[in-house]
Amino acid sequence: MTYYYSVGILICVAVSLAVSLNIASGYSRHLSLAHAAFWGLGAYGFALATAHKWNPLLALVVSVLAAALGGLVAAAPTLRVRGDYFLVVTLGMGEALNNVLVNLRSLTGGSNGLSNIVLLPGVKPGPNIDYYYLQVFLAAAVVMVVLGVLIQRSAFGQALRATAEDEEATAALGRNPTWLKVRALTLGAACAGLTGGLYASWTSFISPGIFTSSASVLILATVLLGGIGNIWGAVFGAIVLTALPEGLRFAHVPGANAQLWQQMIYGLLLILLMAVRPGGLLPARSGR
């Protein structure tokens, strides 16, 4: 049973990350490749705060703030850089942050990472941990989905979509496109940070190898596979892409190479899907 619980948790983590990236980038179409870095900021924020004997709930606030600050920094180049260049700048930012995590050994433990991270209050170590955390992660994922739906329907979401269509026109209508994008990126990053804090407390071990640019690429691919600019697309994409490798495990794929075969099928699926449905599985409808 705990196996299903941990798969459930991984699905919730994937959903939270995809939905938060969709908030940060999906409507404004300023695609960020630094999302795993925000996730990592949240995780390291939690681990370091609890290592200094802070209350875990207070440490979660640190997670959110650390990631939001990261999002604010990442949003700075939107003042000048557009389109593909933004993709590159955020990719570089993610690489640079990973570099910091590896090199600041005294603080982050270097590439060995940090271990023995504390559990959330009220959890007793034992076989029921995964069941408890599944509820926590599910609640977090639901909150983020609701937040996403609210944004999608709000004037804020509409203005964000308008900046993607035509920045000058949005500015002419009295909305500041830069400020809109900064808010979206910061909010999305904060959500990723919360996910990171919870993740650190669940696994009790984090290292720079988890929060890499390849992880950012996978999160972005999840959003695009599901359908960018649509919360339900992000949710669906995350469930499919997390459940798929787990499903392969039951198809008796040969042992040591199983993960590579999973990757292979995952890649082929991406190529195939982009040829058949370039807008993703659940494309965003316009005028909503």
Added chain:
Amino acid sequence: MIWQALYNGVVTGALYALVALGYTLIYGVARLINFAHGDVMMVGAYTCLFCMERFHLPPAPALLAAIAAGALIALLIERLAVRPAARKGDRLAPVISTIGASVVLQAGAGLLFGAAARSLPGGKLLDPIYLGPIQTTLAQLSTLVGGSVLTLVLALFLKFHLYGQAIRAVADDPTLAETVGIAPHRIAQIAFALSGIMAALAGIAVGLDSSLRPTMGYSLGFMGFTAAVLGGIGNPTGAILGAMLVGMVSSLTGTYLSSAWLPGYVFGTLALLLLFRPQGLLPGRKAVAT
């Protein structure tokens, strides 16, 4: 020590230029960042290793086989991943397809060759040579000379050859190019094949200098990609300038500061430059909003 650092910078720059030119050529004709470009390098390097180990080919035919494999894989990426996804006019879909291709190539290399690091048998190529205050190897010299010659040939091709001019025409204005009878798909294939050839050679140069891994394309790809953007993506001269800048930054910071912080320094350079010149050093293709 300064001479050695400058020399290393030029060698690294020549290597990055091969990679950056590939990104920039493809961006010019297809308006797309090819996320699988780094993996084409990996395929080239492994093909060379495979031919030498399994078929006991001498280095020269193995090199040719690697070049052929690089061009072939790049063409397959264009035909099977990029073109079908671009058919419906979505700008993001082909980019995601190349991410898919990258994942497939890395998994395939892992299945065929295993995840452990390998190295190309360099033999005499790796013996130290002393040129005044500079220590080098035959492999590094060939990277420098080969890279420069190839870059020059490419520049001449783009300037004077009919197909080179067609590549520039498509990069400049695809619709106008089509009306004068240039087939964009044919031109895209030529650009992908050229980028594949250069990537394979870069992969072999890296394989001689350090090691082969299925994921080796990632860091080299990041450097080449940054160089292309620094120079103004879509502009070949800019890509060479950007590559030299990144090569110098890597070498000088590695010698005088610390090589552990390399990604940080390279990104810092990129961030500073883009802050003051959002389009890169030289005017490139105007980045289209995604």
